[in-house]
Amino acid sequence: MTWTTRYGAAPSAIDGMTADDLRNEFLIPELWARGKARFAYTHVDRMVIGGVVPETGGIAIGDGAEVGTPHFFDTREGGIANLGKGRGTAVVDGETFSVGPRDILYVGRGARDVHLTSDDTANPAMFYLNSVPAGVEHPHRLITRAESKPITMGEAAKSNMRTLRMYIHPEVAPSCLLLMGITDPAPGSIWNTMPPHLHERRMEAYFYFDMDGEDRVFHFMGRPDNTRHLVVASGEAVLSPAWSIHMGAGTGPYAFVWGMTGENQVYKDVDPIPVRALK
Numbered sequence: 001m002t003w004t005t006r007y008g009a010a011p012s013a014i015d016g017m018t019a020d021d022l023r024n025e026f027l028i029p030e031l032w033a034r035g036k037a038r039f040a041y042t043h044v045d046r047m048v049i050g051g052v053v054p055e056t057g058g059i060a061i062g063d064g065a066e067v068g069t070p071h072f073f074d075t076r077e078g079g080i081a082n083l084g085k086g087r088g089t090a091v092v093d094g095e096t097f098s099v100g101p102r103d104i105l106y107v108g109r110g111a112r113d114v115h116l117t118s119d120d121t122a123n124p125a126m127f128y129l130n131s132v133p134a135g136v137e138h139p140h141r142l143i144t145r146a147e148s149k150p151i152t153m154g155e156a157a158k159s160n161m162r163t164l165r166m167y168i169h170p171e172v173a174p175s176c177l178l179l180m181g182i183t184d185p186a187p188g189s190i191w192n193t194m195p196p197h198l199h200e201r202r203m204e205a206y207f208y209f210d211m212d213g214e215d216r217v218f219h220f221m222g223r224p225d226n227t228r229h230l231v232v233a234s235g236e237a238v239l240s241p242a243w244s245i246h247m248g249a250g251t252g253p254y255a256f257v258w259g260m261t262g263e264n265q266v267y268k269d270v271d272p273i274p275v276r277a278l279k
């Protein structure tokens, strides 16, 4: 298991940043590698972002050394999405969950041992994790794609038609403060989260996947009057501090996982930003 750290930055810090500076602070590249677990500890609301691709024998994520507790989930909750084409299995303290493609497993605070395997190592499960500090325990629970709550937004004429699926959300599966879901732009639509918004009370992490190798998403961040962009490939995550807008346009088909934590779980607690206000 490898770990990196991101410290986040104040809004004014991005003024003098080069493209590489921005990438070092806000992009978490190459999260997936066969047989490996790659984690990033962020100081942005202490979210941990991880990619796990189990091969023979699987991968355990129970150890808490990097988060300062005996077990990883002693004071945290998490969502583990399977974004691969193959099914995976998660065993959480002896309870077995079969995690299909586009299912998300909610792991409640207090779990001790989480063991992830791919059912077929030739076609492995591709797990993506968001974990945040939690003050209460909720039961572990598998949320299948069929159980997620879809919302369709945008319009084809504006190239921003898309379906958001809520998984870890008060209306679907309760958690302490984690929210998690998956958004798919409709065929031919390129924009996500357009028009954009801010939610000063929650941070967010995006994880782009299901993209062709040559395609990229131009992901925008920054204060509305001072935007920047990061060019993002499949299998890469972007950290969006609470002060930052977050929206992206792809050069081809893509999907992304959004994960949030902060003061509340009110999805509509956002401040919309008109496109004309962006600079």
Ligand SMILES: O=C(O)C(=O)C[C@H](O)C(=O)CO
Residues within 6 Å of the ligand: 153, 162, 164, 183, 191, 192, 193, 194, 199, 204, 246, 258, 270
């Ligand atoms: O395309 C979208 O719109 C989204 O997926 C929105 C994100 O979930 C988000 O930004 C939530 O605040």
